[in-house]
Amino acid sequence: MSPQRAQEIWDSRLPFGELSMTDAERMAVRKVWTGMPGHTCFADALLRIARGEADAVQPVMIGTAVFTYGDEIIEQTPVYEGEMAGTDAVYARARRSIQMLGMPATDPVHGCNARLIKLQTATVKFYPRGH
Structure with missing residues (x-):
């Protein structure tokens, strides 16, 4: 995705912030977002x-x-x-996702803190696309 296309997507957002983009463009922005600090959002990645x-x-x-x-x-x-399921990049993406979506953090079962502790000893299984 070019910077011009990203700006076009940003400029054409709908009243409640909805973005009109293809699945491939959305994945490209998510790929950038996964490499950013945990306190950022999808829009930060698009603007970057x-x-x-x-x-x-x-x-x-x-x-x-x-x-x-x-x-x-x-x-x-x-x-x-180019990645494998057990690599550091995949674990980092999982940690970041848990941090972003694990509300409330203090919930003893589904909260961010509990899930991050479980992630350290979790078993990982790879499922190929289309299966």
């Missing part, structure tokens, strides 16, 4: 691309890494071409 501060390479998703703790699914994270 629009300012030319990040290269939005459209990644090829090859499957999903599913992290389980016993019979509980802790997190499901995309795995991109």
Whole structure:
């Protein structure tokens, strides 16, 4: 995605902030977003691309890494071409996703803090795309 296209997407957002983009463009922004600090949002990544501060390479998703703790699914994270399910990049993406979506953090079962602790000893299984 070019900076011009990212700016076009930003400028054409709807009243409640909805963005009109293709799935490939959305994945490109998510790829940039996964490399940013945990206190950022999707719009921050899109604006970083629009300012030319990040290269939005459209990644090829090859499957999903599913992290389980016993019979509980802790997190499901995309795995991109060139990665393996157990690599640091995939674990970092899972941690970031848990931090962003684990509300409230102090919930003893589903909260961010509990899920992050479980992630350290979770079992990971790779599911190829299309299966």
